[in-house]
Amino acid sequence: MFYTFGGRSLKGAQNDLWGFNLNTMQWNEISVSGDIPAPRTLPAFTKYKQNGKLKFAIYGGIGLDGDEDSLVILDVANMEWTLMPASGNTPGRLTSASLQYFDGMLYLAGGVDDSIPINFRYNDEFYQYDLTKKYWKKIGNPSHTYTHRSLAGSIVYDENFYLFFGWSDKLGRDVSEISKVNLNDINYEWISVPVLDNSYSVTLLRDSYSFISVNSSLFIFAGYNMTSGNLNDLAQFSVSGFPITYDCLSELYTGPSARSHHVMQVIEGNIYIFGGDAKGSKLNDLWVFDPETEVWEILFPDGDVPTPRSHHSSGAQGNVMYIFGGIDQSGVLLNDLYQFDATSNVWKVIKSSNLNLPSARYSTCAVYSIPILYIFGGMTTAGVSNELWSYNCGLNTFSLISSDAPYRLYYPRCAVDTSATTFFVLNGDAERQESIGVLFSFNFSSKNWKILKQPETPKRNKSDGVAILIGDFVMYIGGHQWGTDPISSVYAIDLSNSFQYIDYPSTPMHFIGSAFAYYKTDLYVHGGVSSTKSFIRISIPVVNFYKISLKQFCTNESCPAPCSPGTYESMNGCKPCEKGTYNHEFGKPVCYDCNPGTYNPNIGSNTVRECFPCKEGKFNNLVGQSKCKKCSLNDYCPSGSSSPQELSDILSYTWQQPINYKEHSKEASDMNKKYVYTCIALFSIFTALTVLLRGFRNKLKVIDFYSKYHNIEHNSILKSTKNRLGGYFTVAFFIGASWFIYGNISTYVIDNIAETKALLPLAAVWYKASSLNGNITLIVTLIRYGGNCTNNGTCIENLKIDSNKIFNPYTSKSCYMDTNNNCIITYLCNNCEVWTEAEINISLQEPLSYCAGILVNLTSTSSIPNEISSEQIGVMTDSNKIFRGLDPTIFYFIMTPSIFQSVFSLWPDKLYGYYVGISANPVKGSQSYAYELPFSSDLNIKIVMDKNEFCLNTTRSAKQTMLILVSALLGAVFGWKGAMKGAMHYLEKCTLFFSKKIHQKIHLLKMASANKHLIHIFNSKIVSKEAHPYSIEESEENDGLRSIELLFESYSSQHQLFQ
Structure with a gap:
């Protein structure tokens, strides 16, 4: 049994005694009798055995009405307190002193007496209490005493009382000296004891730590250091030898402070926490936890760090996390959006390119499925919302998808299936904090909401708990009802089995306002608000960090614990995807290899967008690689190269124009x-x-x-x-x-044929033809394209080609991926008439729609029989960048209408077409670095074909x-x-x-x-x-x-x- 007594809570000093059963792992408050000590904190204390009985003694401390000067001893066997007589030379009203037992005596050293003048309150005296005579006695030699200290640890071993380091108000710093006194020496002279490795003064120097003595060892845990602040390491000092030796059993373990209504996300196999509420103070710190080493690290990102906030929502995929909305320190509702890039450790504020934004709100839910961030519900100044919003990171625009969800909820939990076809919403609070346990979904194709599960009993109505979509299961743990009643129940909804409830044993704790994430088969939960069995302390956050294995809920019929995205199932459990691979699905036995021309240096990747294109000057001809190879000096390797190639083979300017008729x-x-x-x-x-x-x-x-x-x-x-x-x-x-x-x-x-050409205004030749058209062929080559380009021999569905101001078209398109990963798109437009400012827009929306260069060939029938007019021009990206993003790369052509007339039977009487020319240099569109793939999308190309105001008239007539x-x-x-x-x-x-x-x-x-x-x-x-x-x-x-x-x-x- 582990016992704890007294201490300070938000209500002040306490005197309750609690016991923790190490077998049942449960706490229980212990009923005591006798002279129950007054509530206090920072008393001197020790445990000992006298006559075979286990005793626990406390002296002094800070009480409700000031410092205490009483000695009270607990008989652990019958849980009875005894107030000991205070006769003799008593120590006074001491706090933070050290108390030890030896041979029927209690010994007291150090501490502070706040009841006397400041120059005299630093106790460096040594006291002895005779448990038989019930008498205090001051012992020791003032000229050979210890350096004053309080909040220090102590141990008695082999007749010696050891006083470890602590805080000295007299010196204004921690005392690094360890002192000892022989308790059988009538002179009680203190001496300093060396430590074998004196680096402890830097790594372990502290005060206010917990300690316990076991035989010749003193274990100290946590404490405070002026340099590092609060500590949580564990060390063992052995006093059996000379000098003293020590061993660090657990290194300093830093972690997020207590908080609630913050967010947690898994990024590349690591767990990130941001913001939250800490007793009314809003936070904007960012922490990362490594599940493999179980170590926290605080990050200090560059860029536009979000303002402190709580009750915000977030979504993450790949190496990117988004933060939306919440409440700031002044209580103002927010609707701003921030993006965090884990690869570059940079925050960025998102400024949407449109003005249609969600109103300020808090307690929304969000989920990120590249390239869309979905945001649902929340509390606004106008009340609870039922709107579903989306933010497209490729277009940099917000869109209102739906405003008629079946429920208005805040504190909802939401998710998107791995195919990104269905959006799920689970539970939440309606008006007046009415908790509703409901599951409904939105289909992105049909644009319809559907209620999947209504609560069967009132106990299903809970909110603000831990809820997550795991494969075919929606798991819900903890939460509250009506904002006042904590709930510890655990259940799942089986989406593959008629949305049936599956109940599991309740947890011993309540998860309310906690941050959570699922990794491998474990659910990680941090913080939240504190609670008792029957009520919630909403203003008091907790620092608890749990790892809950969902394998414990597996049965022969179902198992809501598949391996998470970014991992794969092995004989030894879930393993993170190795470098060069990724997995975006639950429960897969293998991870997918990155394609040639890409690499992935990260472990635990959960999206193909973490297969980054090789940088310029490098290539990769293999699958599943963590790095790329260097290109030789004689070759050229643009971004995303799977093989070296000569520059002339990649990008070239060519043209072909109709040849003038050759007279004989x-x-x-x-x-x-x-x-x-x-x-x-x-x-x-x-x-x-x-x-x-x-x-x-x-x-x-x-x-x-x-x-x-x-x-x-x-x-x-x-x-x-x-x-x-x-x-x-x-x-x-x-x-x-x-x-x-x-x-x-x-x-x-x-030699009887004469050809004449004349450039005439269109108005002058309009009578010859009501429309001027031609067969136009557009060939766009995407150099080192990252996506698939084709699907079963046809163009991918995510390829969109739209034309503007091109009339009477009969169009077709085809796609082809060559051996160098160049995607060749051919667009045919027969009998097309081009008007002024005509354009063709091409958009590719694959997850890896990017390229290192773009080559455009525009060809048209020229009206001259059997002759074409063709221009080809290309452009490459800037160094180490790829074409990807909202702004299209623009190519400018000028289309000169042409008319052909002939009096000979060798050719048609009249033909129409265009002469193609380049009117301006290409303008590069959006470019991204490789690491920006998870928060950029789409590859856009615009072909501008401006119609000339003049027409080329060609006539072939007989000379005689x-x-x-x-x-x-x-x-x-x-x-x-x-x-x-x-x-x-x-x-x-x-x-x-x-x-x-x-x-x-x-x-x-x-x-x-x-x-x-x-x-x-x-x-x-x-x-x-x-x-x-x-x-x-x-x-x-x-x-x-x-x-x-x-x-x-x-x-x-x-x-x-x-x-």
């Missing part, structure tokens, strides 16, 4: 040149054969085409005559005519028509024929003229043969006057007549060539 004038010209060269070659060969071969020359008259045009002499008879000159020019005509025909026809066939071709051919052929006839006429006239001249000269020569002198005159006068190509030069040595004869023979031979 060069080809036609080249062909004409080749034909001309051929004609010249043939005509040259023909001429050479005509000159060199008489037989060939004689046959030319047969092909004479100009037989009717040889009559060149005036006054001659017209007749059709064929000669060799006519045949020669006939051949020249046909060769030239073929060149004209060939050249014109080949040009007509090969068939009529023009025929007319040209006829004109050319007949013109050439006339040219050849004219040339032939001229040559024949020249031949006839020279023939006549030569004959005249020959006749004159014959006449002058008799007179050489006349010939000389003739030659010099006549020949000089005639501009003839054949000149006859005169010299003294020349025979003139012979020269004329030779000239005549030469000309006659040429004239005869074409006759």
Whole structure:
């Protein structure tokens, strides 16, 4: 049995005696008799055995009317108190002294007498009380006494009285010295005793501690230290040897102070506590408890620390906790929202982007299912609420989901199932603190409330207890009714079995206003308001911290204790998920591996969002990894890389525009040149054969085409005559005519298409088409995408594509994930008409919707047959960030309408389309760090397609028509024929003229043969006057007549060539 006596409560000093049965683990107040001591606190005390009887003695202390000076001894066997006579040299009204028993004597040392002047109240004397003679005696040598102290521990061992460290009002500090006196030495001289390791003066120096002596050991627990404040460690000092030795049995264990109406959440396998009410003082401290080491640690986060508050609500998942509303120190209701990031240890105040906010309220319930924080009920200035609100951390907006829940409740408890389809509300207080035990739910798909369970008996009506959804069970422990009656009952509701109640044994304590959380198979409960069996002390919080194993409630039929999210079931119980894994469900035998390109350095993760993308410059090609590998210097690894890759392979700018129509004038010209060269070659060969071969020359008259045009002499008879000159020019005509025909026809066939382009205002071409449309293809590549992208070969349901100011669309979409974890989204829009400021919005809402870069390719039919207009541009994130969040990454394109018209059957008469261009550089949207995944959501892309005010008009027409071709051919052929006839006429006239001249000269020569002198005159006068190509030069040595004869023979031979 463990006993405790007296002490101070909120009502003052007490004198009750309580016993705790170590077998039944129950407290009972002990009935006593005799000279019951007056209520007191801080008396000197000791237990001892005398004559085989166990005794408990107390001396002095602080009573209700001042300090006490009485010695009272309890006979434990019959629980009877005896007031001992106060004769002799009494110690006076001492408090906080040390009392020990040895050999029929009680010895008293230290303490403070507040009834005497301050300079004399520090007792450093030593007293002895003879239990046989009932007599006090002052003993000892004042020159060899101990340093004054109070609130100190003591022990008697082997005739020695040891006085340990305590507080000295005289020195104003704790005394680190341990002193002893030999009780069999008549001089009672005190000496200082060394300790083997004097570091105790730093680690264990204290006062106001609890102590107990067992044989040669003194155990001390807790106390107060000026440096560390309140303590809770346990040490053992052994006085059997010299020097004294000690051992720290339990290190200093810090933890949250007593409080109520605070919150507790599990984050990455650790338990966090925030805020609360401590006897009317609001708190805003943050504590974390490690269930594996069972150690508390106070945190000092950076950022926007929430103001002190109580009665707030919270929700957590991943590495994030949200705090909403509550009551501040001034009693003002709050509606602010804070976010705590456990990875970075930073608080952040949330400022919603919309003005539709919940009103100020307290005692709401909240639950966080990424990316939504749900808030229900609470007490507002207008009364109890039945509203269900949501905060979307990705959109940074509040939304009122419902305002017609079946009950208006404050102090409700709520939860969301693991699939995030149903919201549950359990119990709560209605108006006038009427506790209601009810279970109802809200379906997010149907938007309907449904009452699942009404209370069967009044005992089910309780609130402000411990309630939690665990798999298929809702567990409720403790609580109160009407705000006054504490309840210790425990029950569960089986959601899988017609919502049946399952009752369990009641707890020995009442959980009211406590913070609680479920981890592995244990329910952790901290603090709350104190209570007795029949009433609640609402203003008095408790510091109790419990771990309740729910395995004790398991039966063959049911077990409301599956392993919690963040853990998995093993042969040795629940184990936290290892690094590189996570589990978001109850009762799973394994944890899920993080995908390639991600890592998870944390233990106990309960969401896939804790699989963080590898930082820039690193990659991971394996599953279930706790860290990523470094990328080589020659490779590029953006955030979320599963393999290294060259930068040029990831992000590139490309474009493709319609090619202008290629006219074939060069080809036609080249062909004409080749034909001309051929004609010249043939005509040259023909001429050479005509000159060199008489037989060939004689046959030319047969092909004479100009037989009717040889009559060149005036006054001659017209007749059709064929000669060799006519045949020669006939051949020249046909060769030239073929060149004209060939050249014109080949040009007509090969190079008869002319393309013209004109950029015209839309208003100028509107009459040509009531609508300008085209087939548009948008391909968006999400580089190193973190989500799934596809589901069974199709796009995931969480992919949303919306268009604005795009008309008459017939659309389709497809998705594909390549081997480098790039999600490729293709959006087709056939016969689409784009208007000014048209846009396509893409939103991906998977848990891991993020990427390291975005590549956009926009392609449209351009109206030019078989030609497209395409532009591709991309953008990467800033260093070590990912694209994720509310603001979209925006890509700007300009769409220029185009019209194509043609007169040829090779192409349609008219086509429409767009020329695609980039009008501005992309604007990066929201970016997040990897650790921000649990409180960010969505990946948004906006494609802006602004319509140009001008239209590109393209026309393909014929350079010449068939009529023009025929007319040209006829004109050319007949013109050439006339040219050849004219040339032939001229040559024949020249031949006839020279023939006549030569004959005249020959006749004159014959006449002058008799007179050489006349010939000389003739030659010099006549020949000089005639501009003839054949000149006859005169010299003294020349025979003139012979020269004329030779000239005549030469000309006659040429004239005869074409006759």
